[in-house]
Amino acid sequence: MGRHSAQQNKEPQTETPLERLSSALESDMEAVNALILRHMDSPVEMIPKVAAYLIAAGGKRIRPLLTLAGTTIYGGDITRAQALAACVEFIHTATLLHDDVVDESTERRGRKTANLVFGNQASVLVGDFLFSRAFQLMTADGSLDILRILSGASAVIAQGEVMQLAATGNPDISLDNYLEIIKAKTAALFAAACEIAPVIAGASSEQAEAMAEYGLNLGIAFQIADDALDYAADREKLGKKTGDDFREGKITAPVIFALQNADDEERTFWYRVLKDHIQTEEDLETARTLFARHNALEQSLDLARAYGEKARLALAEAPDHPLRPLLDELVTFTVERRH
Amino acid sequence: MGRHSAQQNKEPQTETPLERLSSALESDMEAVNALILRHMDSPVEMIPKVAAYLIAAGGKRIRPLLTLAGTTIYGGDITRAQALAACVEFIHTATLLHDDVVDESTERRGRKTANLVFGNQASVLVGDFLFSRAFQLMTADGSLDILRILSGASAVIAQGEVMQLAATGNPDISLDNYLEIIKAKTAALFAAACEIAPVIAGASSEQAEAMAEYGLNLGIAFQIADDALDYAADREKLGKKTGDDFREGKITAPVIFALQNADDEERTFWYRVLKDHIQTEEDLETARTLFARHNALEQSLDLARAYGEKARLALAEAPDHPLRPLLDELVTFTVERRH
Numbered sequence: 001m002g003r004h005s006a007q008q009n010k011e012p013q014t015e016t017p018l019e020r021l022s023s024a025l026e027s028d029m030e031a032v033n034a035l036i037l038r039h040m041d042s043p044v045e046m047i048p049k050v051a052a053y054l055i056a057a058g059g060k061r062i063r064p065l066l067t068l069a070g071t072t073i074y075g076g077d078i079t080r081a082q083a084l085a086a087c088v089e090f091i092h093t094a095t096l097l098h099d100d101v102v103d104e105s106t107e108r109r110g111r112k113t114a115n116l117v118f119g120n121q122a123s124v125l126v127g128d129f130l131f132s133r134a135f136q137l138m139t140a141d142g143s144l145d146i147l148r149i150l151s152g153a154s155a156v157i158a159q160g161e162v163m164q165l166a167a168t169g170n171p172d173i174s175l176d177n178y179l180e181i182i183k184a185k186t187a188a189l190f191a192a193a194c195e196i197a198p199v200i201a202g203a204s205s206e207q208a209e210a211m212a213e214y215g216l217n218l219g220i221a222f223q224i225a226d227d228a229l230d231y232a233a234d235r236e237k238l239g240k241k242t243g244d245d246f247r248e249g250k251i252t253a254p255v256i257f258a259l260q261n262a263d264d265e266e267r268t269f270w271y272r273v274l275k276d277h278i279q280t281e282e283d284l285e286t287a288r289t290l291f292a293r294h295n296a297l298e299q300s301l302d303l304a305r306a307y308g309e310k311a312r313l314a315l316a317e318a319p320d321h322p323l324r325p326l327l328d329e330l331v332t333f334t335v336e337r338r339h
Numbered sequence: 340m341g342r343h344s345a346q347q348n349k350e351p352q353t354e355t356p357l358e359r360l361s362s363a364l365e366s367d368m369e370a371v372n373a374l375i376l377r378h379m380d381s382p383v384e385m386i387p388k389v390a391a392y393l394i395a396a397g398g399k400r401i402r403p404l405l406t407l408a409g410t411t412i413y414g415g416d417i418t419r420a421q422a423l424a425a426c427v428e429f430i431h432t433a434t435l436l437h438d439d440v441v442d443e444s445t446e447r448r449g450r451k452t453a454n455l456v457f458g459n460q461a462s463v464l465v466g467d468f469l470f471s472r473a474f475q476l477m478t479a480d481g482s483l484d485i486l487r488i489l490s491g492a493s494a495v496i497a498q499g500e501v502m503q504l505a506a507t508g509n510p511d512i513s514l515d516n517y518l519e520i521i522k523a524k525t526a527a528l529f530a531a532a533c534e535i536a537p538v539i540a541g542a543s544s545e546q547a548e549a550m551a552e553y554g555l556n557l558g559i560a561f562q563i564a565d566d567a568l569d570y571a572a573d574r575e576k577l578g579k580k581t582g583d584d585f586r587e588g589k590i591t592a593p594v595i596f597a598l599q600n601a602d603d604e605e606r607t608f609w610y611r612v613l614k615d616h617i618q619t620e621e622d623l624e625t626a627r628t629l630f631a632r633h634n635a636l637e638q639s640l641d642l643a644r645a646y647g648e649k650a651r652l653a654l655a656e657a658p659d660h661p662l663r664p665l666l667d668e669l670v671t672f673t674v675e676r677r678h
Contacts, residue, residue, distance in 0.1 A: 044498045046505055098467060101440075102460040121441040121504050124463055128437060129497035131467070135474055135490035139483055147478040147486065154471035159383045161464045166385055 016337075017329035021065050024323060028068045028082055029061065035086040039133055050118050050126040054093055059109055062222075063088045063193040066327075070197025070211055073321040080200050083137055084146060088193045090134035091150065095157055095189075097127035102165065103248055107241050146196050153192035160184025169249040169277060171270050175256050179220065182227075187219025194218075210317035214327070217311035222334045224304035227252035228297050233288060234338065243284045249274045253303060257296035258287075266290055304335045355676075356668035360404050363662060367407045367421055368400065374425040378472055389457050389465040393432055398448055401561075402427045402532040405666075409536025409550055412660040419539050422476055423485060427532045429473035430489065434496055434528075436466035441504065442587055446580050485535050492531035499523025508588040508616060510609050514595050518559065521566075526558025533557075549656035553666070556650035561673045563643035566591035567636050570627060573677065582623045588613045592642060596635035597626075605629055643674045 015023070022029060040051040064085035071081035099105070100113040101120045107113060115123040131154070138147050163181045167173045194215030198207040230245045231254055245252050251274060259270055269286065273279050291297050308331040315327055354362070361368060379390040403424035410420035438444070439452040440459045446452060454462040470493070477486050502520045506512045533554030537546040569584045570593055584591050590613060598609055608625065612618050630636050647670040654666055 042498055042501075044501045044505070046501050047498065095467075098463050102463055120459070122501065124437050124441055125497055125500045125504065128434075128470070129494060129501065131470065132490055132493035132497055135486070136494055139486040139490050142483055144478055144481055144483075147474070151471055151474035151478050155468060155475055158464055158468035158471055159381055159386065162381075162383045162385050162461065162468065165460050165464065166383070 017326055017333040018060060018062065018065075021069060021323070021326045021330060022061070024326065025065060025068045025072070028072075028078060028085075029065065031079075031082045032061075032064050032068070032085045032089070035083060036089060039086060039137060040090070040130065042129065046118070046122055047126055047129055050097075050114050050122050051093065051130060053117065054096060054108070054114050055089075061089065062330075063092055063189060066190065066193040066215060066218075067197055069323050069327055070194050070318075071200050073318055073323050073327075074198045074201035074203050074207070075319075076197060076201030076203075080141055081197065083141055084196055084200065085193075087134040087137045087141075087150065088189065088196075090130045090137070091154060091157075092189060094127040094131040094134070095161070097123045097130070099161065102161065103244075105244070107244075143199065145199050149192050149195050149199065153188045156184045156188040160186070160188065164250070167251060169251075169275050171251055171255065171259060171274050173251050173256070175253070178251065178253060178256055182223040183216065183220055186223040187216045190219030190222065191216035207317065210314050213314035214311050214318070217307045217314065218331055218334060221304040221307040221311060221331065224253050224300055224307065225335045225337065228254055228300040228304070229338075231284075231288060231291060231297060232338070246273070246284055246287060247279065249277050253300035254291050254296040255287075257299040258290050258294045261294045262290070301335060308332065308335045356665055356672040357399060357401065357404075360408060360662070360665045360669060361400070363665065364404060364407045364411070367411075367417060367424075368404065370418075370421045371400075371403050371407070371424045371428070374422060375428060378425060378476060379429070379469065381468065385457070385461055386465055386468055389436075389453050389461050390432065390469060392456065393435060393447070393453050394428075400428065401669075402431055402528060405529065405532040405554060405557075406536055408662050408666055409533050409657075410539050412657055412662050412666075413537045413540035413542050413546070414658075415536060415540030415542075419480055420536065422480055423535055423539065424532075426473040426476045426480075426489065427528065427535075429469045429476070430493060430496075431528060433466040433470040433473070434500070436462045436469070438500065441500065442583075444583070446583075482538065484538050488531050488534050488538065492527045495523045495527040499525070499527065503589070506590060508590075508614050510590055510594065510598060510613050512590050512595070514592070517590065517592060517595055521562040522555065522559055525562040526555045529558030529561065530555035546656065549653050552653035553650050553657070556646045556653065557670055557673060560643040560646040560650060560670065563592050563639055563646065564674045564676065567593055567639040567643070568677075570623075570630060570636060571677070572627060585612070585623055585626060586618065588616050592639035593630050593635040594626075596638040597629050597633045600633045601629070640674060647671065647674045 036055060040055065041048050067085040067088055068078070068081055071078055096108065097114055100108060100115045101123050105113045106116055114126075135151070138150060160181055160183070164185055167177060167181060191212045192215070195208050195212035198204075198211050227245060230242055230252070232242060255270065255274065259267065262270065269290070273283050273287070311331045312328055315324065318324055375394060379394065380387050406424040406427055407417070407420055410417055435447065436453055439447055439454045440462050444452045445455055453465075474490070477489060499520055499522070503524055506516060506520060530551045531554070534547050534551035537550050566584060569581055569591070571581060594609065594613065598606065601609065608629070612622050612626070650670045651667055654663065657663055
């Protein structure tokens with residue numbers, strides 16, 4: 001505990017809450033990264049090559065950080081937390097590899113997707129490997145409660161991805177459908193990453209539920225914000241690609257809010273670009289104009305803020321600890337970030 | 340025990356050993372099928388639809404039968420065996436769904452592949468779902484030993500598939516490379532399906548090793564025979580498709596044996612069709628002619644027989660039980676079957 005508060009105090013306040021969390025847990029995250037590298041290794045060369053391509057490209061590592069922070073707050077065995085945080089990142093990486101095949105994506109984390117570089121086949125199979133490896137590591141940890149939480153989350157993620165696939169190109173899906181999808185495809189793993197922390201520490205089931213609730217709502221807020229950011233024009237100035245969801249025909253919060261108040265002409269536009277999937281160069285700009293007209297991005301962020309508030313309320317149940325305020329600020333950062 | 344011997348005696352001897360095994364374990368297999376149907380269900384419609392398409396198409400169910408037969412022989416809890424046999428079949432089905440995406444296959448079990456009917460995306464994601472569901476069921480069973488065996492097998496299968504992908508179109512791979520691949524991609528799950536039976540029964544680790552050895556060698560023999568059958572012309576009379584491996588550029592036992600004694604002209608042929616992947620209508624027939632010239636199919640089956648012999652030796656370690664001779668005959672049937 002002393003270690004974390006000491007590290008935390010020396011960090012300048014200009015860093016984001018996520019960066020401060022990473023700094024506070026720096027040595028633990030280094031251990032997690034070492035475990036990831038060790039366990040993604042295989043005599044089959046292509047496996048560490050594909051895995052390293054995606055894992056080395058960075059990413060925010062937010063899920064393993066949640067497991068580490070939670071375990072520290074609850075005073076659990078940090079060595080177990082490191083191994084299980086690696087499992088969580090493996091499950092996440094496996095879903096990214098499979099997602100990119102499913103979405104036929106071309107860019108992830110600022111570079112070409114693994115499926116584009118190594119082929120769909122390698123992406124599918126290396127995803128399977130990482131997924132299996134995660135279960136081997138969980139089995140080595142030996143907690144059936146944690147196996148139950150993470151195998152349950154994995155099944156829910158797959159269901160969420162299938163729901164999303166079925167909903168793609170269907171502008172008639174409701175806000176509730178959308179929330180159900182992102183709860184499953186994104187928030188379930190956030191929830192699991194948080195829930196296992198009190199379980200590692202042997203805390204009460206109420207404490208485990210509170211952390212799961214924090215993670216679930218943080219995950220929902222994270223995904224809504226992400227879906228709004230996918231349309232944010234100012235993001236392009238940072239060299240980020242926007243409009244992926246639009247091109248893939250994914251129906252996300254901004255579209256749903258824009259459709260709620262759309263006139264006939266606007267409705268025809270959305271059906272053409274998302275359902276019939278007939279898009280021209282200017283359509284993304286038109287979408288942005290319609291969002292501005294109906295305040296759709298701001299409505300989306302308000303929804304994200306409401307889930308963020310739920311997350312912060314649930315977090316208040318956790319023990320008082322220097323890392324707790326960082327998890328609290330992480331919620332706001334997740335919603336208000338601009339990239 | 341009485342139940343099995345009674346059922347066994349009334350079966351006519353004209354049935355294959357696999358059919359007799361299925362009959363002897365009929366009520367248990369019905370329970371497994373019911374569990375499969377129940378646990379592949381999901382509120383997300385597409386999941387049971389895709390899963391049912393493949394699972395309902397039949398297949399030999401050889402892996403769950405091995406778990407059931409082994410558990411019966413060792414006197415283990417058959418209810419646990421039924422649930423774990425369903426897990427084994429889920430893992431197998433998940434790998435089939437992903438394989439067909441990887442191989443760009445068009446036919447499986449006598450009908451169009453799931454990826455062709457429902458799309459690659461659905462196949463990848465439903466495979467992920469079944470895989471996760473298998474781990475949920477194993478966790479519910481609660482044996483860490485079994486979780487270790489099946490998560491280990493899953494990781495090995497994925498590695499085998501990646502090895503196969505890397506070896507595709509490379510006629511220079513050795514017989515050892517080939518055996519390493521099929522051991523991983525096929526035999527590992529046969530071995531695991533068998534190994535968990537004595538574990539369910541709480542038998543010694545020597546007994547578990549003997550059953551794993553039986554399954555591993557049976558699986559190797561099975562795959563070699565399968566690879567030979569893929570070129571068997573008389574199989575076409577049964578309405579089965581042949582030449583899939585040839586068209587996909589997979590280097591299997593018959594090709595390796597044919598290449599061992601190939602002259603320059605034959606070598607040029609194999610490199611053109613498998614490495615450069617330039618194939619004409621007549622090439623499959625030419626391949627068969629070269630196999631006949633070098634006795635390649637018979638050499639392959641001899642190799643399968645040798646592994647079959649190892650399997651039968653390992654099986655002799657298992658307790659005496661009316662089902663044991665059926666597992667013994669299954670080995671010969673696996674190698675000598677003509678479809």
